[in-house]
Amino acid sequence: MADIFDAYALADAWDEMFVRPGEVRTAYEPVLAALQPIEPSELRFRADQMARAFTDRGVTYAFAGEERPWPLDLVPRILDALEWDLIQRGVAQRVRALEAYLGDAYGHCRAFEDGVVPWRLLLNSPHFHRVAHGVEPPGGVRIHVAGIDLVRDEAGDFRVLEDNVRVPSGVSYVIENRRAMTRIFPSLFAEQHVVPVDGYAQKLLAALRKAAPDGADDPRVVVLTPGPSNAAYFEHALLARLMGVQLVEGHDLVCRGNRVWMRTTRGEVPVHVVYRRLDDDFLDPLHFRPDSVIGCPGIMSAAMAGNVTLANAVGNGIADDKLLYTYVPDLIRYYLGEEPILPNVESFRPDEPGQLDAVLDQIDQLVIKPVDGAGGQGIVIGPKADAETLRRTREAVLADPRGFIAQRPVALSTSPTLAGERMAPRHIDLRPFAVNDGNDVWVLPGGLTRVALQEGNLIVNSSQGGGSKDTWVLAEGPAEPLDEVPSTEGLPEVAPRQLGPDGNPTFVEEGAQQQ
């Protein structure tokens, strides 16, 4: 019988499933055992079924102007309890440090006075908004939701690739991936002990309600979306539905007397917390881009007056700037007095004296990233770039050293992924999501594993044609096997079902002549 793993040749990277060809990692044994006997045609059948289910449910994304089903690969990505413990602590630590940095940068600026971070990093940042200065959000929380991108390097260690503390997206796909996988491979799930992911909406709602301004007894939370044409609209709608709150667009809100109201059939009702999925620039035409028609005029003033909480806070962009990224390990030491749990990828700052030349000299061996790029845009991978691209990149960096960082290329770990009718190694990353309620940073078990569907490709964003995998965090230790049959005592007495006629009278044929 054809084995879908027959032709699986390890790439030059850490493989999630195999130690070496034929030797599978412990956590993956049940998955391999379940997948191996499946015929390629059967796998294809299930993949097609899943794609149809995604299309039917509207779980799609826009690729090249076309609505495509969310690409979920059939092979899950597995993290054991120890790995997850490390990731979870590392992500929470990172969020706490970034939170402290934001509070500092929009407050006393101690880190700048103490020389931990240079002033220019703040003053040059396109995301530094003066209007956010001096605004003290309820509970001191500016990062309600964070998505921290991790990769696993050649040695198998997790490293932080970037922080997202403005409007990180993708969590809906974590929820939908799990839903799809339990339906496509129920038997596989029945044998595993995978930590559930369905608590996210409750955690988020609790954190958002807790972030409400003082005095709101029963705070009203809304999700603010740019509208149905936004690529992440599905996610906005899902979160609103799961939380049971309204999904509003800018023109559904109206600001008066420094308060925010929502236009409803019962008149205007007050809004206390806005989980906004709009960038700062579009949020309020009075303060930011005057041409924005998807924002809500006056919402920023209401936030400054302390009458509405914006989640995440305005101005968070100074903390997920790719240049600031290079300082985060120092910030963890400075604010928290702890050593970073998850290391960065080794990085260079072209805008720092001395480093520019070093970067330009070895540009063909580095990854060059624009500091405010999103979705993998503008990234140049030195070793793979042609001479012309390198020349243009060198010029761009020289012209604007503040606009770029350089990193050692990391061969992202690979995971078996269905390519055509066989398994092939594809590079993956991981975006865990954290919810911060001010006391506690909770990390959703797992996160979004994105996979680069093209062979050898290192960029995994779905806007670049990437796919995804369901991410399983295994529960610590298997559940206790039960030996004896549990007693039925305690099960309630419920009345028997009432039954009706069978509707099939027996004498019908006697009285009717068939013609």
Place this chain on the structure above:
Amino acid sequence: MSDVILSRIAEALTWTGRYVERADATGRILDAYLHRMLEDPWRDEDAACRSLYAILGVDAGAERVDMQQVLDQLAFDSRSTCSIEGALGAARLNARSAREAVSSEMWECLNSTWHALADQRRAARRTGPYAYLELVRARAALFFGLADSTMSRDDSWRFVVLGRSLERVDMTVRLLSVRVLDAAHAPDWTTLLSASGADEAYARVHSGFGDNARVAEFLLLDRDFPRSALHALTTAEECLSALGRPRQDPARRPIGRLRTRLEYLDLTALQDQLPALLGDLQQACMASAEAVAERFFPYQGPVIWAQEGA
């Protein structure tokens, strides 16, 4: 002539409504339970299956039970009208014996559903029961949608809706009973809500989750949610009042009393009263169904009223 309806037809219509609702509710409960069992790494399969059996009033036996057995018995067993397939089969036969009273579209819906089940059952053995359960839900919705859009609002329609409403109260009460009377083995409130198709409706009303008292209150007392006991009782009572003549209608009385009791319930004492209340609700539904049979289907014929255990 349209105001006259044969007893036999009335009975078949009532049971068609009941059985389709039973298949729908059973499908929802199975879906929610199976999903929960798969997603919960700390599950105890045997205990969860037992609580499922308890909800549906089926004897689990002494042996350990697993999901496959649950499916075989509660979804695929065509001989038992407590299973999805059995209930849909019985609904189809009942509708066939009332062919002139139900619209062609309703009959075809049940018939094609019945034929489609075999394929989905085979597929379920390969990839799991979700497509099967989804089909059941979709077809039940289609059936009642067709009833609403192709039947006159006459007595025939009322019997269909009456059957659906009585079964609905029964199912909601069963779900709650297991949770209230056997907290140790019971599903969590989230599962309970999704088993009633109420998770999103509940979230919209309460913007919060997992509060025991509020979930029970919602499933019993919410005026607007169509699967709440109060809503279904109200609908059943409306049907009976439109059908009935006597002031002291023995079919309507038990339901009306419970409906009033629910409407004026002291919410602070709800938790304490729940066990007794659930028992009374179930009794009232059974009493009403029996009185309906006695009054509207009062003949001895080839169709025999049978009750399990009697």
